Amino acid sequence: MTTEIRVPTLGESVTEATVATWFKKPGDTVAVDEMLCELETDKVTVEVPSPAAGTLSDIVAEEGETVGVDALLGNISESGSAGPEETKPRDKETKETEADAPANGGSEGKTVEVMVPTLGESVTEATVATWFKKEGDSVEADEMLCELETDKVSVEVPAPQAGTLTKILKGEGETVEAGGQLAEMSSGSGGAASSSSSSSDAPVQEEGAKGEAYDTPPAGQGTRTDVEDAPSAKKAMAEAGISRDQVTGTGRDGRVMKEDVAKAVSAAQSASSSAPAASQPQRAPSPAADADREERVKMTRLRQTIARRLKDAQNTAAMLTTYNEVDMTEVMALRNQYKAEFEKKHGVRIGFMSFFTKACCHALKEVPEVNAEIDGTDVVYKNFVHMGIAAGTPQGLVVPVIRDVDSMSFAEIEKAIAEKGARARDGKLSMAEMQGGTFTISNGGVYGSLMSSPILNPPQSGILGMHKIQDRPMVVDGEIKIRPMMYLALSYDHRIVDGKGAVTFLVRVKEALEDPRRLLMDL
Template sequence: MSIEVKVPTLGESVTEATVATWFKQPGDAVAADEMLCELETDKVTVEVPAPAAGTLGEIVAGEGETVGVDALLATISEGAGAAPKPDGKSEAKPDGKAAEGKSEPAAAAPAAAPASGGDSIDVMVPALGESVTEATVATWFKQPGDAVAADEMLCELETDKVSVEVPAPAAGTLSEILAQEGETVAAGGKLAVIAAGEGAAPAPQAEAEAPKAEAASAPATKRGADVEDAPSAKKLMAEKGLDPAAVQGSGRDGRVMKEDVMKAASAARAPAAEAPAPAQAPRAPTPADDAGREERVKMTRLRQTIARRLKDAQNTAAMLTTYNEVDMGAVMDLRSEYKDLFEKKHGVRLGFMSFFTKACCHALKEVPEVNAEIDGTEIVYKNYVHMGIATGTPTGLVVPVIRDADSMSFAAIEKAIAKKGRAARDGKLTMADMQGGTFTISNGGVYGSLMSSPILNPPQSGILGMHKIQERPMVVGGEIVARPMMYLALSYDHRIVDGKGAVTFLVRVKEALEDPRRLLMDL
């Protein structure tokens, strides 16, 4: 029976998309809900999952083609009897991932192998969030044969927005890892197998590799059995013929990094250098010499998404930046006077972001085009403010959204910012937390930036850049005095916002911050 794969609903007012990437090819086995391809619209990227398990038959719309809503993309031959690929390897992909269809005789055997020590428990990919169907395995913290406790973290997955930790569903022994670091896995896919119970036997492959483990027992003792050296370090040790036992690791838990291998190689050459040798002409450096000092790291999915969206913003919007400066003295004095009382009453610290959020909401009412967006040939004006607050995290920049910020108090804004900030740093933001923003504030001043031109966060038409507060000589009442000044930058889409509107917006923000009483009186 043949099942049709069609273009899903693309969103309000979006009628067509471009086929960006096919992740499966005709003849490949596919599992239900496994991602088949990715479509791109002028607003979002849409992932198309398989409606049923089977074998991908014909691809009707190739990469680069434009398709309408409900158009036919491909067909799937349904059921366990789906024909394998011509090479007879449909049960396992070349990269080692097991096919996740309904018929899995090859994959079932390893999962059941450790049954002698207890029941086998599958470790599955957890729910990744609304509209997120796949993730990349970032790091395994355990290896086959390691004992694990219930709820102990086994690995970390990365999506294009957040990181997801995968805990052990039960205590036992990790017997098999099915998805290695760097592999892409679908939501609900199988990551590993645990042999439940304290007496669980180690994985068969771990037993088969026992001679290797004994030979490498010295470095394993030095670094710990569950610590794996950096891939670049392994490659370099093999190239230079170094014994792993002779390399002292400087990474976490004794992990050997590339620079450790370079040091060990230099030390090995030192005795030879001390012996007298005939004079030789100095050798000219070659690109190969630099290659040993480089390390290639695959971009995370989040970093890839950030790069794509920022470049799209530059290519799409007529982006322009206008600047002003604000005397922060009044806000700093007000904050110093009331911060202790504010924290005692509301349980949250009074920061600068609530003042800027309030000032921007005030200015957006007067200049509504900065809070609007372009949809085709129409301008969509928003009679509300969903404020995006750009937040730096160890994995990249994210923009959680404070919804209806224009109707919130200072305390409510500060609480919402603190809550979203913690979630961002812990990698706990959901897709819903980062959708629907109408305007964004970015604070580069926390990193010491004095002036910059922020990039728009599409489809928004404006973003305000805050910067470092720095005392500068200013003329006040005919006298030169030192004042705490901050440069402000508004980047905007000139297709919808004129220069007059942009300047007016910044002036209103400046006025509100230099005299915060204006916010109370809506002036």
Template sequence: MSTWFKKPGDKVAVDEMICELETDKVTVEVPSPVAGTLLEIIATEGQTVAPNALLAQIAQGDSADSNEMRPTTISGAKLNEGQSDMSGKAVDVMVPTLGESVTEATVATWFKKVGDQVAQDEMLCELETDKVSVEVPSPVAGVLAEILAPEGATIDAKAKLAIITEGAAGAVSAPAAAPAAAAAAPAAAAPADAGRSDVEDAPSAKKAMAEAGISRDAVTGSGRDGRAMKEDVARATAAPAAAPAASVAPTPAVAPRAPSSAADAAREERVKMTRLRATIARRLKDAQNTAAMLTTYNEVDMKAIMDLRNEYKDAFEKKHKVKLGFMSFFVKACNHALKEVPEVNAEIDGGDIIYKNYVNMGVAVGTPNGLVVPVVRDADQLSFADIEKQIGELGARARDGKLTMNDMQGGTFTISNGGVYGSLMSSPILNPPQSGILGMHKIQDRPVVVGGQIVIRPMMYLALSYDHRIVDGKGAVTFLVRVKEALEDPRRLLMDL
């Protein structure tokens, strides 16, 4: 709302201008639909309203005191023929299903702004939950009439995100205003930049700037009042680097912890943790505080698997259309060991122990946003090829941020491969409520004794972290020895030995 020309109690004539609205394109005057008395102003000056919002009520008739007068509502349903036709049905955009254990989410990025045309199933915004990022598609084709949950807002799992006017036409700039806007752009650039300190950039843009390591001065905001959006950061990152702006460092965020010196403060950067990262931190600490966690180690000679893989990898890929990796051997070996030591595949629930007569194998995957653990369901029933295909698909979806809640839930045991990053040995942390996690590590040639002779073999350290409340030391060592035996002699898997 920009200006009200009338106040409650004033007489108004038919088509008399009673208020003025400002949009991001044009200024629109709102006429009175009837003659009468302005009873109530619903939308006050300075308030942001949707195209279908109620602006005021007018009592039709000669006197505002008459009991026979019929109140007439005034809305901004149709702002301007050149702006948008918002006369369609209003459709709510709700938070999609997030999963049984997820009760809230954070609005990360809006891809559309109010007044934009949207197609059915076109992505409107992105939500961040404790586990995954979720894209929200438009339920209908029309115009985005109102955004109810702005970027950075924490919302309930059943919240309303926006309102779409179904079938409405999208915003179109008035032709007459285009030349004036183009002429005014250079003159307006300086004041906009000058007042940019009062404009809050999109949280997604701040995050992208922090990840890209670029300053706010290098980004030209395309949002309202020069607000930086995520796509602006992408453009700035892709563009050739501009000449360095002297030695001016970005102003550090205000922090509770004071830096050791002014020089250090100029080189520090404070970025809010994403919901995923915060959840990872909380869950890992909870695992340490709750479980009686212990780790046992062993090492495995990988020569037999490497020879078998080299012999059959081409035929395997030709038949199954997927590469034969090491992970399927480890999943098979763990399935074999879990049958003998079922407590490693169990969990504690209050005063009960729940034994799982199936194996849903969690496979830890590193992503740009943090570690996630998608689940290969019924892994004990799958072939080598099925395991490789599912792990490949889940890994690709994890890196692209396309995992669903169903992909992340229900794991009974986890394998984490730190070897892909070069880790020689580590102690993995449990993924609650699971009672065991196997850590794989780097394959490294080492001298070992075989048959009384010192030979060079490709060796890998294995680590099993387990919950000592449910798994005894004997069970943990037995599990790890069975995994070692199956990997060093894969024929044991065929013979179920």
């Protein structure tokens, strides 16, 4: 006996897949539920198990071919006598044999298990969303019994053969595992065939069964209230703000599908656009009180410039951000140890910015593309560092530039930062003082930011974001210790800076800050 291998249900709105890999070749022996091949869709990867034990006789759809739902993938020559494998949903010969059994023998058939299908790669469980049938209902082969929801797609479970749904083991809302049992069916006289042959015994039940199985409510007429609509359709109706009676269901038993909602929304929009303006309901005007509470202020020229440049950066650069974290223990200890002497000698306080500036200059020497810029089809490498230090002012964010910062001492850097910051707050910075930067540091930590993705300051190719220092438990030499940690974010232009260069830059900054002695030794 030959058993066909067919494409399983791929999920809602997924109609085709590509054969990615065959794990078996013709002539190989396979066991029941052993993985035969893997299909790829635009959403998930689906594994196809063997419906029966035997030998893979031939492969119909080779790797790389596109196949639709229920398409033939291959055939299995079963070994031995007919066994439990014959109840698999894709075995057509088995379906026909078992469907004929009630007519020939007139007795109840055997119990058939309804199992959870393969849910896709890395998906191990699902939730029972909707049962379309209840216990005692007659069903046809491949008729939809229930719908499962995973964190990726919705999966419909078809009846493996014609018969009667005798027992539901997993109700709506319950979680099931891949390969678990959902329900039990019985084939035989209780199946779909008996519904049309037992009219003398139960005419009322026959009429009801026909109505439930075949009637689709026409447009404009009432729909059955006991039919469960597709979860995706419910969500679409809620998002569109339309009610159930505004949608005509085309699914089985008048069930509303997602595409039905889309059609109803499109029809409503067409009707509203073609109707005369006089027939459209007038919207209530906004209360005058709202206008009284609004304030319209023209953007300052500085704010307009900031907005334009930030948006230009997003539109032009292939911007990407990579993150790391730094243990600030050593920098804080060094700063606390020498801050009094430093201020006494140089007349300025020592802060963290000089350490970060020095660390960045050190890293830029090793990764020069972060300090470069694109000019047309050329890359311009800078053999100097003009560091932009972002500063917040009442008028907006400005970035004064400290020139040749790579040749400055800690004291000179701190003095320049203090002087530029004061001029920025007083609004006395000239345009020349905010131009020509090659790299920028932005310190969002002064406002309490724990993590952010800074935007490039064009035409620069890199910007470092500093953040709040926060005590966190860290593993140090096998022990958990509380450490002052800071997240670092490097946004960079991926057109010129590769991922390797960006990560290397952040690692060098991290190493220099966690061991400041490396800066003195140029390591």
